[in-house]
Amino acid sequence: MKAKTPSESLTIVTEVVLPNDTNNLKNLFGGQLLSWMDRCSAIAAHRHCRRQVVTASVNNVSFKNSIAQGSIVTLEAKVSRAFHSSMEVFVDVFIEDQKGTGNRIMANEAIYTFVAVDQLGNPIQVPPVTPESDLEIKRYDGALRRRQLALILAGKMKPQEAHELRALFCPELQQQ
Secondary structure (H helix, E strand, O other): OOOEOHHHHOEEEEEEOOHHHEOOOOEEOHHHHHHHHHHHHHHHHHHHHOOEEEEEEEEEEEEOOOOEOOOEEEEEEEEEEEOOOEEEEEEEEEEEOOOOOOOEEEEEEEEEEEEEEOOOOOEOOOOOEOOOOHHHHHHHHHHHHHHHHHHHHOOOOOHHHOHHHHHHHOHHHHHO
8 A cells, every 4th residue: 555645634724703702702612613523624635545434533632722703713634654454643723813914823632542444434544654844753753652541541552552652661671
């Protein structure tokens, strides 16, 4: 299976925060943002493997800045790494400067995991990822550690089998 670059899965979605998207403080509901991020990242995962995908997990969400009513929000998602049937997708969320300068502010980010499935819902193999930029390489390298941690927490991997995590937290044990 031919490897693909993260840029081949790039998905950009732009939304405007309307009154029905906001809480009583006139800021975007976190749940609405999660919905937008899920859809955007699902499209990125689909573009990577060209198969039907399902959300396996929301691994991390960082709400860094509130997003006010009337804001223009741009979500950018890319597959950061693929394993056998799963794909890790990073979603970066930006707010456009309201003063008309066109500057963007990073508001939030999230990491989703998707699994490619066949017409019966069974997991199927996906293409590997070949990162290009420094940020893509950093995210690609970290994906294995994040996956190992998730598997340990789910009880699907023993801590001593998580070689990437051991190397990160216990380098002295790697020599044994």
